[in-house]
Amino acid sequence: MEKSEEGEEYLFKIVVIGDSAVGKSNLLSRFARDEFDLHSKATVGVEFQTQVMELDGKEIKAQVWDTAGQERFRAVTSAYYRGAVGALVVYDISRRTTFDSIKRWLDELKIHCDTTVARMLVGNKCDLENIREVSIEEGKNLAVEEGLFFIETSALDSTNVTAAFEIVIREIYSNVSRRVL
């Protein structure tokens, strides 16, 4: 995290983690560029994308990182996590195995980041209601248990994508301003 000399510009690194194909890259491109890719491949990857927003009259730059396929080999490097102050931990509501993996991703986050990292549990693909395997209640319960924010999103139809990132950014910002004051 960086703060400008004037104290009015912030850069927050946010990581997006979760099993392969849960929709991480599409959440990111929806948030940063309002784009969705039906045939996105796990391979190619932009390292991160930056989105600027204003909070309290301050310019906030959210630098959101994509695993770029590293997660397929369960080999997300420590460099990926370094300096992160926020995390979206994503599963696919239509694939229970991806929900079962959440604890493992949280463990990994605990190893690499300090405890103040703002964490949001994200149940993506909520447009796939007809083939849902994980209920909203299960998501909520896990979030309460682990002390996470919780939201269901659809990168396909844009539901809650901006909200998911903004809640995390606001939480990071309030953590920072508490520390500064």
Ligand code: GDP
């Ligand atoms: P990643 O491996 O976690 O980065 O996942 P991707 O973003 O590459 O998405 C994997 C697949 O899921 C792609 O075929 C996407 O088109 C699809 N996908 C991503 N988000 C959604 C969503 O919200 N709803 C639906 N129905 N499909 C999605």
Ligand code: MG
């Ligand atoms: Mg991806």
